[in-house]
Amino acid sequence: MDVVTIGETMALFTPNEEGMLRHTHSFSMKFGGAESNVAIGLSRLGHRSRWISRLGEDEFGDAMLSFIRGEGVDVSYVTRDQSAPTGVFFKEFRRLNDTRVYYYRKDSAASKMKAEWLEDEAIKDAEYLHLTGITPGLSASCREMLEKAIWIAKGNGTRIVFDPNLRLKIWRDEEEARQFIKKYASESDIVLPGISEAEFLFGPCTPEEYTEKFHDLGIDTVIMKLGKEGALISSSSVPMTRVPGFTVERVVDPVGAGDAFAAGVLSGLLDGKQLEEAVLQGNAMGAMVTMVNGDAEGLPNRSDLASFMNGSLEDVTR
Template sequence: MSLKDVVTFGEAMVMFVAEQPGALKDIDKFCRRLAGAEVNTAVGFARLGLSAGWVSRLGADVFGEYIREYLDRENIDISGVTSDSRHPTGFQLKSKVLEGDPQVQYFRKNSAASTLSGTDVDVGYLTGFRHLHMTGIPPALTKNTREFAYGALEAMKAAGRSVSFDPNLRPALWSSREEMVSVINDLACRADWVLPGIQEGEILTGSRDPRAIAEFYLNKGVSLVAVKLGPEGAYFRTQTDEGTVQGFKVEEVVDTVGAGDGFAVGLVSGMLEGLTVPQAVQRGNAIGALAVQSEGDHDGYPTNLKLETYLQYQLTGVK
């Protein structure tokens, strides 16, 4: 039986986005969308034609039903998702901004997803995929979800599968900065591909130099590090090669949330499809650029055709 492409896990939340700018406390009307770094990537992978799976736990409530139906429409395998009648599905409120990052208010404490534990790791399901993409968010939620993260990673590595890791730092979720740095680096150094942002790299390694950030992880056995540089693109380094791939010019930034997850979608999908590292990084830059031009966290993620058209226009000027 052939393996499916990529699996991920984490918490999905229903997101209510303000329909007009202003402080969240002053907003009367919101638009419903879906949020969560890992579901962002699952959607992105599926839109590019990869067979993608997402593992989590949802409350037995209307929010949980909405998420299941949403992901099913996106052709994501959710057979690894369980229901919980005792804990709710989390949700969040997100402000509308004209520039900069939006304000986000989370309602996720004691959510169904936060109860995932090491005993919930389904090795058979996970190893039915050739690649695991994970972020640093589940390890930050609870002790149980941290155990799940370690269990999933260890299961995939033991089976000879590749693993990518996006730190996706959320300092507010950790008891201390020291614990965050220790756990995130421990997980990152067990992965094959590590994808920090430049600010995250500084927090995690003590250096703001992309080359030094990459060297930190390469020296611990990671095979590829791609450091996200925002509008400037991304720096990559392997054991044998390095370089900077320029970003794409964006006329209007609508919402920056989801750009990093979009980069991960591009790089990971490119690597799984056999592109060169610079080509995969360029794909990541392209999807990140498309992501910031739409309101929803993953609304701008493209199909293969849209991605090819965008790249052709950006690189040649020909539509």
């Protein structure tokens, strides 16, 4: 297995028109979750990915499992819950460049995940374990499950990749979020923070200063996301370097860009690319996803990704 990831995916209701949610009368149902987005992104690029989660024994769970399995992701370690529902969330395209998200995930099936349900075999054969700061915010039992996952990974030579993916709404308070996100970052080999997440953890600094602060936590490789400006990378073998981003004429839906970035970076590393080249690919993936409505719908295959990076995508293909 190339990459294993653990986390909650929810039924996503996307409005069919722009404006405030109170004026919306029709929605399209999709699926969204940071970890499954990464797994799907990797699968579309030809890698073997596994997503671990828990779903309600309901129609949303049935549809989601079918969709993610259909994308080529291994779902053999997904469990079902008869007493807790699959979570849902809504997007609101209030106006251009103003997208809001509303979660209804309290006491969801995924929040009930437990360490005792996680088998060593689910992780020990993976090259990478991908985790985010969302899962530990769901419940204490989810944190225990991640601790076990990290223990299995470290015992089997699986490298740990951590995306802070800060979602303050799911934490009890800001200090709890700060404490646990720093903890999981410090246990990882690679971290993928954004500027706003770094500021939340360390206060106002420059990107270079943030990178050093992450290194001070004991992290070897830091990949700081800088939005449209690209990324800043640094590791024990790579000096601090800025990697350029890609220009997008119109952002349709920014949600999921960070997950696409993670998938692009991991794909590059799995392909044996140098860190800078892998991050450039991640920047391209993140840009491409913002041009399509939906969390996973804009994730490209290899040929589309190569065309975008080469600047050869046509307006119309005949």
